[in-house]
Structure formats: C-alpha cells, structure tokens
Amino acid sequence: MFTILQAAPAGAQGSQLSFWVMMALIFVVMWFFMIRPQRKQQKEMEKFRNELKKGDKVVTAGGIYGTIAEVQERTVLLKVDGDVKLRVDKTSLQKDFSEAAAPQQK
Numbered sequence: 001m002f003t004i005l006q007a008a009p010a011g012a013q014g015s016q017l018s019f020w021v022m023m024a025l026i027f028v029v030m031w032f033f034m035i036r037p038q039r040k041q042q043k044e045m046e047k048f049r050n051e052l053k054k055g056d057k058v059v060t061a062g063g064i065y066g067t068i069a070e071v072q073e074r075t076v077l078l079k080v081d082g083d084v085k086l087r088v089d090k091t092s093l094q095k096d097f098s099e100a101a102a103p104q105q106k
Helices: 010-050
Strands: 057-060 065-071 075-081 084-089 093-096
Touching (some): 010 093, 057 075
Antiparallel strands (some): 065 075
C-alpha cells in the first residue's frame, strides 16, 4: 500500500549533467567549424555580387565565362563572345577574374 520514494543516486544526476555539457560542447564545436565559416562565405559572396560593375570578368555557376556589359538590380548582362550576350541572375555568379580583383584573391 505504501510506496517508498527513493532519491536518485548521486551518480545518475552527475551523468545527466555531463551528458548536457557534452551536447553543448558538440554544438559549440559544430558552430565554430561549420556554421560560422559558411556564414562568412555567404557574406563575402553577397558583397561580391553587390559590388559588380561593367567590365568585370566573371564565371557563372554553370561554368560560363564572360564580361559584364550591364548591371541591373537582380540580373547582369554578360558578353560571352563577340555579339553573344546572356542575361543571368546575380546569384549564379561565382568568381571575379578581372585584373583589379587578382590581388584580392591571394
């Protein structure tokens, strides 16, 4: 009829605490080595895309090399070869190969 409640052994609470500390430590390490560098790279790409100007030599995500002929809010007009021009979204641009950007890439 009567139930006796016993307190959890001291070792059980210590192991729970060490489990949560370990989980927090894993999260901090993951953030430091994975999430933080990815955010930094995203900010650099956003800055690159916002600073595009006519004459910059770029490559798209699809591997198309070209020179920027016109910049609009969301798109750019790439001069690919001769009279061939392509309108592409700014988010598809990956790198700047112009001479002015060469010292920055090192």
